[in-house]
Every structure is written in C-alpha cells, then in structure tokens.
Amino acid sequence: MKARHMLKVFLAFLVTIVLLAGCTSVAMVNVPTDSPAEPADRFELVRQAAAEYLEQDIPEAISPEVLYQEYVQAKNPQCVLVDIRANEDFVANNIRGSINIPYAQTMDLPKLENLPKEKTLVVIDYNGHWAAQTAASWNMLGFKAIPLKYGLQSWTEDPLPLGYDLFPTEPLNYPLVTTESSFSEYGLPELMMTESKAESVLRIYTKAYLDRNYKGYIEAPDLYEEMQNNFSELYLVDVRKKEHYKSGHLKGAINIPLSQLAETEMLKKLPQDKKIVLIGYDGMEASQGARILVTLGYNAVALKYGLAYWNSNQDLTAVEAIHSLVQDYFELTPLNYTQPSSGPAGCG
Numbered sequence: 001m002k003a004r005h006m007l008k009v010f011l012a013f014l015v016t017i018v019l020l021a022g023c024t025s026v027a028m029v030n031v032p033t034d035s036p037a038e039p040a041d042r043f044e045l046v047r048q049a050a051a052e053y054l055e056q057d058i059p060e061a062i063s064p065e066v067l068y069q070e071y072v073q074a075k076n077p078q079c080v081l082v083d084i085r086a087n088e089d090f091v092a093n094n095i096r097g098s099i100n101i102p103y104a105q106t107m108d109l110p111k112l113e114n115l116p117k118e119k120t121l122v123v124i125d126y127n128g129h130w131a132a133q134t135a136a137s138w139n140m141l142g143f144k145a146i147p148l149k150y151g152l153q154s155w156t157e158d159p160l161p162l163g164y165d166l167f168p169t170e171p172l173n174y175p176l177v178t179t180e181s182s183f184s185e186y187g188l189p190e191l192m193m194t195e196s197k198a199e200s201v202l203r204i205y206t207k208a209y210l211d212r213n214y215k216g217y218i219e220a221p222d223l224y225e226e227m228q229n230n231f232s233e234l235y236l237v238d239v240r241k242k243e244h245y246k247s248g249h250l251k252g253a254i255n256i257p258l259s260q261l262a263e264t265e266m267l268k269k270l271p272q273d274k275k276i277v278l279i280g281y282d283g284m285e286a287s288q289g290a291r292i293l294v295t296l297g298y299n300a301v302a303l304k305y306g307l308a309y310w311n312s313n314q315d316l317t318a319v320e321a322i323h324s325l326v327q328d329y330f331e332l333t334p335l336n337y338t339q340p341s342s343g344p345a346g347c348g
Contacts (some may be wrong), residue, residue, distance in 0.1 A: 038194070039192040039193050039194050040192070040193075040194070040196070041190045041191060041192060042191040042192075042193055042195065042196075042198075042201040043188060043189060043190060043191045043296065043297070045191075045197075045198040045201050045202075046140075046191060046198065046201055046202055046205070046295055046296055047262055047264065047267065047296060048198070049140040049141075049198050049202060050140055050261075050262035050292045050295070050296070051262040051263065052140075053136070053139045053140045053262075053292075054258065054259050054260075054261060054262055054292075055259070056139070058139060058144065058145075058146065059146055060132070060146075060147075060258075060284050060285045060288065061128065061132065061146065061147050061148070061149035061282070061284040061285075062122060062146050062147070062148055062149060063149050063154075064148065064149065064150075064154045064155045064330060067095075067122060067148060068330050071095070071097070071122075078119050078120060079119055079120040079121070079122055080099070080115070080116065080119050080120070080121050080122070081095055081097055081098040081099065081122050081124060082098065082099055082100075082101055082115070082121050082122065082123050082124065083095070083098040083099065083100050083101075083124045083125075084100075084101055084102060084103045084106055084123060084124065084125050084130060084131060084134055085100070085102070085103070085124070085125055085126060085152075086102055086103075087100055087102055089126075093156075093158070095124060095152075095155065095330075098124060103125065103130050103134070103210070104210050104211075104213075106134045106137070106138075106210070107137060107203050107206045107207040107210060108207070109203065112138075112141065112203070115138070115143060117142055117143050117144070119144070120144050120145070120146060121135075121138060121143055121144065121145040121146070122145075122146055122147075122148060123135050123138075123145055123146065123147045123148065124147075124148045124151060124152065125147070125148075125151045125152070126151045126152060126153065127150055127151045127153050127167075127304070128147055128148060128149055128150040128151040128153070128154070128283065128284055128287070129151075129215075129216065129217045129283060129284075129287045129302060129304060130151075130216065130287075131147035131148060131151055132147040132283075132284045132285075132287035132288045132291075132302075133216050133287050133288065133290065133291035134147070134291075135147045135288060136287075136288035136289075136291040136292055137202065137206050137291055137295070140202055140292070140295075141199055141202060141203070142199075147284060147287075149282070149284060150167065150282075150284075150305075153166070153167040154167065155330050156330065167322075168305065168309055168322050168323070169323050170312075170321075170322075170323050171308065171309050171310065171311060171312040171321045171322050171323065172220055172221070172224075172309060172310060172311070173311055173312055174220065174224050174310050174311060175251070175311075176248035176249055176250065176251075176307075176310075176311055176313075176316050176317070177248070177249065177250070177251045178246065178247070178248060178249075179251075180245075180246070180255070181252055181253060181254045182254075183254055183269045184269065184271075185268055185269065186268055186269065186270060186271045186272065187268075187272070188264075188267060188268060189272055189296060189297030189298065190297070191205060191296070191297055202295060205295050205297075206291070206295050209294050209295065214294075214301075215301070216287060216290050216291065216294070216301055216302065217283065217286075217287060217290070217301050217302045217303070217304045218277060218301045218302070218303060218304060219304050220303060220304060220305065220309050220310055223277060223303060227250070227251070227252075231252065233274055233275060234252075234274060234275055234277055235270065235271055235274040235275065235276045235277070236250050236252050236253035236254070236276075236277050236279060237253060237254055237255075237256050237270070237276055237277065237278050237279065238250070238253045238254065238255045238256075238279045238280075239256060239257060239258040239261060239278050239279065239280045239285060239286055239289050240255070240257065240258075240279075240280060240281055240307075240318065241257055241318075242255060242257060244281075244317075244318035247315065247316050247317075247318065248311070248313070248315075248316030248317065249279070250279055250310070253279060254269065256269065258280070258285050258286075258288070258289050261289050261292060261293070262292060262296075267296070270293070270298055272297070272298060272299070274299070275299050275300075275301065276290075276293060276298055276299060276300040276301070277300075277301055277302070277303055278290050278293070278300060278301070278302045278303065279302075279303045279306060279307065279310075280302070280303070280306045280307070281306050281307060281308060281317070281318065281319040282305060282306045282307075282308045282319055282322075283302055283303060283304055283305045283306035283308070283309075284306075285306075286302035286303055286306055287302040289302070290302040305322055306319070307319055308320065308321060308322040309321075309322045
C-alpha cells in the first residue's frame with residue numbers, strides 16, 4: 001500500500017511539472033547562466049603594450065653614480081626606490097629609503113596598486129637582470145621604471161647582502177664574428193584567455209612566468225658550452241644597433257634591435273620551439289627584451305652581463321668591458337625603520 005501511494009504522488013508531481021513547463025516555457029528559457037566567455041587570442045594586446053613601451057624614451061638602466069647623486073645627495077622626491085630582493089636580504093642591508101617588494105610578488109595586484117605612476121621607480125636587485133625584467137613589465141603596465149645597472153653588485157663590494165655571485169672583474173674574451181646570419185619565417189604564438197584588458201593579460205601571463213621560478217638569463221660560460229654542444233636548440237638574437245652588430249657578434253646570431261623587437265614582422269622571425277637568447281651591450285636591455293618575449297609566449301633568456309662580459313674588445317662590442325663599468329661603491333644600511341604597510345616610500 002505504501003509503495004502504491006508513493007507511485008501516485010510521483011505521477012502527480014510529473015504532471016505538475018509538465019503543466020508548469022507548458023505555461024512558463026519562456027521564463028525557463030531566459031534563466032541566466034554563468035557560463036564563462038570563450039577564450040580569445042590576446043597576443044596583439046600584449047604586443048601593442050610592448051611596442052608602445054619600446055617606443056618611449058626610457059633609459060635602459062641607471063648607473064649607481066647617477067642614483068647616488070640624485071637620491072643620496074639631491075634626495076629627489078620624484079623617485080621611489082623598490083628593492084625586489086628576498087625580504088631577509090633587504091632587511092640585512094639596503095639603500096636607505098627603499099621599500100621591498102620581493103621578486104615573486106612584483107606582479108601582485110595589491111603591490112602594484114601602491115606604486116605611483118607619476119614617479120620614477122628605480123628597481124634594485126642582486127645583479128640587475130631581474131630588476132630589468134621587472135622594469136619591462138611595469139613599464140608595459142604604464143609605470144615609469146628603470147633598473148639599477150647590475151643591481152647591488154655595482155653599489156657595494158660587500159658580498160654578504162648580494163645573495164649571488166660576486167661581480168666579474170675581467171671579461172671572458174670569447175670569440176665574435178662579423179658574418180651576418182639570415183632570417184627565417186615563423187608563426188606567432190597564441191595567448192588564449194577570457195580577459196579582454198591588456199593590463200589583466202599582462203599581469204596574469206607575467207605572474208605565471210614568475211610562478212615557474214625561471215631566472216630569465218643565462219651565464220656566459222653556460223651559453224658558450226651550449227653553443228659547442230647543442231647549438232641546434234638555440235636561437236641567438238643580438239638586440240644592439242645594426243652598425244654594432246655588423247662590427248662583431250656571436251656566431252649564428254641574427255640582429256633585431258631592441259626598439260624593433262615587438263614589431264609583428266620581427267616577431268615572425270622568432271621560433272617557438274627553441275630557446276631564444278637575447279644578446280645586448282651589458283645585459284640590461286636584453287633582460288627587458290627577454291621579459292617581453294616570455295610574456296608573448298616565447299622561451300627567451302638574456303645573456304648575463306651581455307657583450308661587456310663576453311669580450312673585452314670595445315671596437316667589436318661597442319661597450320666598455322665589464323671591469324671598467326663600475327667606477328665607485330656606496331654604502332648600504334641595515335633596515336632601521338618600520339617599513340610602511342601600504343603606500344610607497346619616496347626618495348625624499
């Protein structure tokens with residue numbers, strides 16, 4: 001009896017549902033859904049932001065001498081010193097007045113929202129390369145950022161706070177050639193995501209790169225060894241000016257000046273299935289170019305210290321050898337103040 005009663009109740013329920021469906025079909029069709037938008041290729045958004053940044057007259061790096069004069073002596077209120085080293089290294093020793101945003105957090109939205117776009121951000125790290133990469137990303141987001149050339153290795157002789165190797169004292173004198181290499185044509189990467197604003201796409205893709213914990217640069221001895229043993233996996237790109245490339249460059253390298261790196265026709269000359277090594281004067285400009293390329297979906301690194309470390313012949317490299325680039329050293333101080341919890345500390 002109980003089973004027969006339950007069957008009657010169920011049949012009555014089905015009839016009710018059918019009747020309601022017949023009377024309210026329009027309302028049921030119009031029930032909103034939360035289905036996500038279809039992913040679209042956002043490559044052009046990032047490319048345009050990179051091209052606009054490279055067209056600007058922003059210096060590729062600031063020397064320790066200029067930073068000392070403009071900050072320590074002049075106390076320029078229009079700059080903010082941002083140290084992106086690990087917090088424990090920053091606390092141990094820093095340039096007085098700096099704030100700390102660890103490298104892995106440099107694309108976190110709360111950190112970015114506290115950085116002023118109307119001031120110059122001087123980015124400080126261990127050897128300059130992460131600072132140059134960070135400056136590139138911040139500049140594409142509309143900030144005005146510039147790395148300290150060679151980081152704290154150019155600011156102090158004390159190895160304790162650096163966390164990395166000591167600054168080179170002599171170049172390596174690896175060979176250069178004058179034979180120019182030809183270009184090939186490749187397809188462009190795709191950046192598939194639902195975000196439609198360039199700022200969001202840039203931040204998300206760059207944050208994903210940071211989360212993978214890649215260095216973004218290659219040591220000169222390591223590159224030299226790879227060129228001997230595994231050259232087919234490499235794609236060398238010299239980002240110096242055309243006339244300097246012609247004077248001398250790494251064997252097999254093509255030439256795309258940094259200012260043209262984000263042009264569509266130039267990007268079509270880059271493969272997606274090889275490690276792209278960018279080679280510049282001192283490594284700072286190449287590191288900025290490498291960050292642009294990885295954000296666009298390429299596998300790219302910069303030659304650490306550039307041709308200034310690779311070869312000492314200035315007639316071939318168009319840059320002073322690395323041992324001549326640091327003129328003086330300046331002091332660091334322990335963290336002797338309470339870092340602000342929000343908002344940047346200025347240079348004043």
